[in-house]
Amino acid sequence: MDFTILRPLLKPNTTKIVLFIIDGIGGLPQKQDKQTELEVAKTPHLDALVKESICGLHQPVLPGITPGSGPGHLGVFGYNPIKYQVGRGVLSALGINFDLGPHDVAARGNFCTIDKQGLVQDRRAGRIPTKKNIELCSELKTIPLPNVDLFVRPVKEHRFLLVLRNEQLEGNLADTDPQELGKPPLEPQALTTEAGLTAQVVDQFIDQARHKLEPHYPANMILLRGFSKKPKWPTFQQSFGLKSAAIAAYPMYKGLARLLGMDVLQTEDTLEQRIHTMKTNWDTYDFFFLHEKKTDSSGEDGDFQRKVQAIEEVDQHIPQILDLEPDVVIITGDHSTPAELKYHSWHPVPTLLWSKVCRPDAVTSFTEKACITGGLGPRFPAEDLMPLALANAFRLEKFGA
């Protein structure tokens, strides 16, 4: 929703909202028994809650579009994922918990292989081991760049993060990755006049990187993509008037939350511990983003049974959340990750919204099929959830007289 419509309607209240994102929750039926992960899982607590809730399935981005974690979360956070796009460089930084400053330009880097003519032979340098990547990044970060602070951080295999820090740098640069074999890496090219200096700096960096990497075949060159600065978006507080906390274990989700100005709470890896963190911070915040990752990682591994277990583990923790007496609880995912596909998918995501005034529908179990007949609809925009949460928390004034 357009924030300019919502903002004048925001009113303070002491109500508490919990948004529980069960990453990749939606699934597909198994070939044999035709049941999805949610249908197979025993979820007595979710099924009890669903009877008092309004349900549906949200469409994370647009019909047929499979979202990455960034757009998937942003939609549920009420930020239209088409309008609010994060550069790949920034996402890389979020993913390894690199705290980007306002003057940082970030890019996603690949080590690659070039032949004697300088043409790209392998865009991923044969997926070198991460250990080698760490060694190469240590070399690259010694490259001297006048007046620019340089950060080079290893990610996994052939991937690294490049960050350049200087007040005069801009992110509007074309990728240097030609995306095809047999072509040379592209020259860094400014897409706006403001980015001219950045292009020069990147050019210097690449020149010296090429020299330093020469002896390290197959990782004898780099390709850079997704140059970007931390976006200047309205914060979650500005958009929704909520003092908000993120309780997540993985860097990517913490980073996304930090991007919106949420406080990222120190927590541990189990759901039990994360809920405990929520409990100890209950009085300090209006809004809690709680994240569970196992449902997605088991889905990506194609491990149907492990995803069922992850769902059942979530279910067992529902009473602990309700014990905190939140005013509004939303349970959903950022996207579907069917074990059958071993990957994120475009399928709408089961959602329940509970409050004392939510007007429950007739849905009695928290599954893909059951949610289709829910009051939120079978394919509602993910960004509808935050305004609905605010309404159910009595945090919106009437529109018009």
Added chain:
Amino acid sequence: MDFTILRPLLKPNTTKIVLFIIDGIGGLPQKQDKQTELEVAKTPHLDALVKESICGLHQPVLPGITPGSGPGHLGVFGYNPIKYQVGRGVLSALGINFDLGPHDVAARGNFCTIDKQGLVQDRRAGRIPTKKNIELCSELKTIPLPNVDLFVRPVKEHRFLLVLRNEQLEGNLADTDPQELGKPPLEPQALTTEAGLTAQVVDQFIDQARHKLEPHYPANMILLRGFSKKPKWPTFQQSFGLKSAAIAAYPMYKGLARLLGMDVLQTEDTLEQRIHTMKTNWDTYDFFFLHEKKTDSSGEDGDFQRKVQAIEEVDQHIPQILDLEPDVVIITGDHSTPAELKYHSWHPVPTLLWSKVCRPDAVTSFTEKACITGGLGPRFPAEDLMPLALANAFRLEKFGA
């Protein structure tokens, strides 16, 4: 819907459309038996009609947004309530049946209390009795303003309507209400150059009002909000090709109808009489907007049982409407007013559309829960209704070849 798409498709016909707005019809389950007003009410005629209808719930404005009566009605009338916003001054005029002309600037006024330093002590002057308000308005309307016709009309308690009439006046003026105590009333400020003269006139008026009100503590000053002129919108006839009549008892709804160029028919206060008015005018119009208020006022009073009765009274009158043999009947509300909340709410509004060609769905009772599975969807935009009404009345040509 964009009128420019609809307009070239409009075709004349002799068919009749009845739009019956049961104000605030949607509700919430009571705490004890978990049933809504519509679920408790005995509505045999609505239930019979619903079986031949297509149903759903409309979302009046946007998800989570609670509409005032203005936006609530405009949406159902097919006018996007975000695009077509009415100023508070104009709404005030509509609410007391003041017939605004094209050169009138209207503002909502409050009597307020200022201290010796001229700072606002009470924005509502202790909610003075309406009788006092009437007395003060008589004084204010004697203020001489060169070349400007002045109207000052009491509303309730501390509220009044100010109307200034002159061809050169414009509505783009900032509020003089500082919205905070301990601050002086703001100077009237033109937001466009065209409104410069208006700001001067308002300044003169306020100066003299301050002088006249001095002896009337606590009502010793005024605050003005929502300066606006009657909007120049396409009429209902232009938008939908329908000669239309409004049959409502309350000034606000008559005013809204008049704003769209509907003929407002002289009628009495009972539903029986309003339906009789429709009958006597049946041959003269293509479209009838029939309004029932009791469902909303009982909801606002938090009187669940009285709202149930109001619904049952509506139900008993359905046969009289059908006896007129309309071609299309839409029954819905402008918003929900759950007795449980004693206020308008954001919840979607139960809707049925009947015609001989509506393609009925499987819904068998006119309740919030039952309508979720209807063919119109559980949360469709209110402005979808008018194009659907036109289609069912065979008043739209095919789009494209």
